[in-house]
Amino acid sequence: MDIRIGIANSPREISFESSQTAAEVESLVATALDSDATFVKLTDDKGKIYLVPTASLSYVEVGSEESRRIGFVA
Numbered sequence: 073m074d075i076r077i078g079i080a081n082s083p084r085e086i087s088f089e090s091s092q093t094a095a096e097v098e099s100l101v102a103t104a105l106d107s108d109a110t111f112v113k114l115t116d117d118k119g120k121i122y123l124v125p126t127a128s129l130s131y132v133e134v135g136s137e138e139s140r141r142i143g144f145v146a
Contacts, residue, residue: 073089073090073091073092073093073094073097073134073135074087074088074089074090074134074135075087075088075089075090075097075114075132075133075134075135076131076132076133076135077114077122077124077129077131077132077133078129078130078131078132078133079124079128079129079130080127080128080129080130081128082128086122086124088114088116088117088120088122089116089117090114090115090116090117091115091117092114092115094134094136097114097132097134098134100112100113100114101129101132104126105126105129108126109126110125110126110127111123111124111125111126112124112126112129
């Protein structure tokens with residue numbers, strides 16, 4: 073799952089691959105925003121942990137779960 077996070081007042085975004093499902097990521101972000109938590113905690117495929125302050129979130133884009141095609145497709 074490809075995840076992209078936009079940060080307020082920053083020209084760059086955080087982008088990483090995660091083994092979490094789209095529903096899990098959506099639930100984590102929604103819960104953090106609804107409960108006034110200070111950060112959202114997400115993990116990538118390699119075990120890195122990303123702590124993003126909820127006050128700085130501009131957007132969270134969750135990619136599709138289908139696998140990428142390799143090679144030429146007719």
